Amino acid sequence: MKRIVWLIMALAVAVSACSGGSLVATVNGVEINNGDVEELIAGDLATVPSDLYAQLIQTLIVHEVVSGAALEEFGISITTEEVDEQVLALTAQIEVSGGTLEEAAAQQGLSLEAVPIIVEEDLTEQAIAAALTEAQEDPTEEEILAAYNSASQSLTEVCASHILVPTEEEAQAALDRIEGGEAFEDVAGELGTDGTSEVGGDLGCAPASNYVAEFAIATIEADLDVPSGPVQSQFGFHVILVRDRTTSSLEEVRASLEAGLRQEQSASLLGDWMLAVIGGADVTVEEEYGTWELEPFPTVVPPAE
Structure with missing residues (x-):
């Protein structure tokens, strides 16, 4: 249409x-x-x-x-x-x-x-x-590689959870509790301010490019199964947990x-x-x-x- x-x-x-x-x-x-x-x-x-x-x-x-x-x-x-x-x-x-x-x-x-x-x-x-x-000549290998690198967020699928709170101090306090042994899901359910709090902060799996830039970059850079943050975005401050991450290879998307x-x-x-x-x-x-x-x-x- x-x-x-x-x-x-x-x-x-x-x-x-x-x-x-x-x-x-x-x-x-x-x-x-x-x-x-x-x-x-x-x-x-x-x-x-x-x-x-x-x-x-x-x-x-x-x-x-x-x-x-x-x-x-x-x-x-x-x-x-x-x-x-x-x-x-x-x-x-x-x-x-x-x-x-x-x-x-x-x-x-x-x-x-x-x-x-x-x-x-x-x-x-x-x-x-x-x-x-x-x-015109075909795209060069350098051009293809540059396009691949610039598309990294859309080519990377992340399975993540988050806890969204209004302030950096609240996000740090949530992170401290998780690092102290509390379950991420429990803290998210108690403190999260968006709809994902009802499911333990679970965002499901999606291309990183689906998220705002700061959040997307954090999901790509985070260690798997290690809570990280606080990460600031236009929505507030996030504590992030990336459970899985896959990136399409250059040959797959060439x-x-x-x-x-x-x-x-x-x-x-x-x-x-x-x-x-x-x-x-x-x-x-x-x-x-x-x-x-x-x-x-x-x-x-x-x-x-």
């Missing part, structure tokens, strides 16, 4: 400038009229917010630039058959969730007619990204790390390429509809109300 919403809200909507009406913008000599913009707006909107109207002008500008550059530089042109296939898949995905394509579009203030146009733009950007990364690095590289190359071609375009927006600004990134700023 997130993918659906992303597609509906995509900032690159394609449409041919043929609907007529007053001039809204000019892109590399191609005119965009208010009819082109209104064609993308849901018919049940009584009024169109200025920020939505400006966003749709921006999408038309981006499409005109990107589609032209994609064809000229890479020979990319998405076919009607490719668009239809993706729209059918998208429709089926939404219907499984109990909704309709028209409803999903309308929730974002867009018309049903805009959906295949959005899909076409998404496919175009995917094709551009593939073309840009085709000649393929997914390489795929992630390629995806990051692809997104970076596509972003840089789009900024370059859009920033280099000759764009004029009529003052009554907004202004075209390039910093910090290309956008149509709605007119002041």
